Amino acid sequence: MIEFAWFWVFLVLPLPWLVRRWLPAAPEPGRAALRTPFIEEFEQLPSTQGVKRVKPYGLxxxxxxxxxxxxxxARPQWLGEPIEQTVSGRDLxxxxxxxxxxxxxxxxxEGRxxxxxxxxxxxxxxxxxRRVGDRVGLILFGEQAYLQAPLTFDRTTVHILLDEAAIGLAGDKTAIGDAIGLxxxxxxxxxxxxxxLILLSDGxxxxxxxxxxxxAELAAREKLKIYTIGVGADQMVVSDLFGTRRVNPSKDLDEVTMNGIAEKTGGRYFRARDTNELEQIYALLDELEPVERAKHFYRPRTELYPWPLAASLLLASFLAVTKLRE
Incomplete structure (x- = not known):
């Protein structure tokens, strides 16, 4: 079927009649200074055949x-048959x-x-x-928690916003509770x-x-499942005035709380000591079963306005050429 996207445009159809009806007529060209007693004879002469043929149809x-x-x-459009579209996935x-x-x-x-x-x-x-079909959102937190990207199917933008995040952008401290509440x-x-919610912290x-x-109690009441990830190596070699020594860079990681948050909300706690473990954790999270949502229908639309527009331009060109040849 055909429908008009901007049907209200048809309200301007009587515009030419309104202009002719209410605006004053253009002034007639000045009369010639020389009066000829036989001017009436010129007015009674028949018009040329070409002009006589065009004028009745010009209007x-x-x-x-x-x-x-x-x-x-008014943007005429051709509407195709309804097509069923099933959207599946999760909101992460x-x-x-x-x-x-x-x-x-x-x-x-990569070795560095x-x-x-x-x-x-x-x-x-x-x-x-990899989360094709899912809506993904991003929260960045430090001393405060900020919603950097709301839930969206535009995963590319969320990826870019994550890459643009910088350490200390939200403060040097850690507000895990505020991030969960947000x-x-x-x-x-x-x-x-x-x-x-997938929450990653190192402290x-x-x-x-x-x-x-x-x-976490609030999240549990809201039926929010939280997967927590504690990041940081168990040991690393550092240099000081007395040579090198091994230290635990993750001594501030509160694994008890991170595990408690996950258990309270029906999620799971993961420990990432290196890049490989972090990749394995996200691969495991990747196996979350998608949930089928309600079915959506859409009708393909084909714009038809170029055809009447081209016909209108052709008619206007014809009238212009005819006027020039008079």
Whole structure:
């Protein structure tokens, strides 16, 4: 079937008549200074055959051109048969720690030492790209929690925003509870089986208005499932005035709280000591079963306005050429 996207455009159809009816007529050209007593004889002479043939139809051609032009402006469209489209997937919210401790270089990526955030951006970015059919959102937290990207099918933009995140952007401390509370608020209106948060941190909660366990209780009431990931190596070699020594760069990681958050909400806690473990964790998270949503229907639309527009331009060109040949 054919429909007009901008049907209201047809309201301008009587515009030429209104202009002719209400605007004053153009002034007649000045009369000749020389008066000839036989001017009436010239007026009685028959017109040339060409002009006589065109003039009776000029008004109708102009009217047809105007109708075609208005019809093209109303955007006629051909609607095809309804096509069923099934959308499946989950709504996944990622919460990434940007506190100062994420700059510790205890991860290796392609043979070079990198900080924890760089490794997270690399692995989580690939995870985002693989979630075809899912809506993905991004929360960045440090001393405060910020919604960097709402839930969206535009995974490329979420990936870019994750790559642009910088350590200390949200403060040097860690507000895990605030990040969970923000995620629960943003996912509150989603179906219960689709409320999933993947929270990644390398430390303990040191800031925020809500404690992690209080936020976990709120998340549990909201049916929000949380998967927590603790990142950081168990040991690394550092140099000082007395030579080299081994230290535990993850001594501040509160695994008890991270595990408690996951258990409270029906999720699971993962420990990522290096890039390989981090990749394995995201591969495991990749196996979340998609949930089928309601079916959607759409009708393909084909724009038809070029045809009446071209016809209108042809008629206008014909009238212009005829006027020039008079």
């Amino acid at each position: 109708w051609i102009a009217l047809a051109g105007w109708l075609l032009l208005v019809g093209a402006a 919210m990622l919460a990434v720690d940007l506190s100062g401790s994420m700059e510790i270089e205890d991860f290796f990526l 030492a990198v900080d924890r955030l760089t490794a997270t951006q690399w692995v989580a970015g690939q995870f985002i790209e 995620a629960a608020k943003r996912l509150r209106d989603n179906p219960a089986e689709q409320r999933v 303990a909660n040191t800031a925020g208005a809500v404690s992690p366990m209080q936020a």
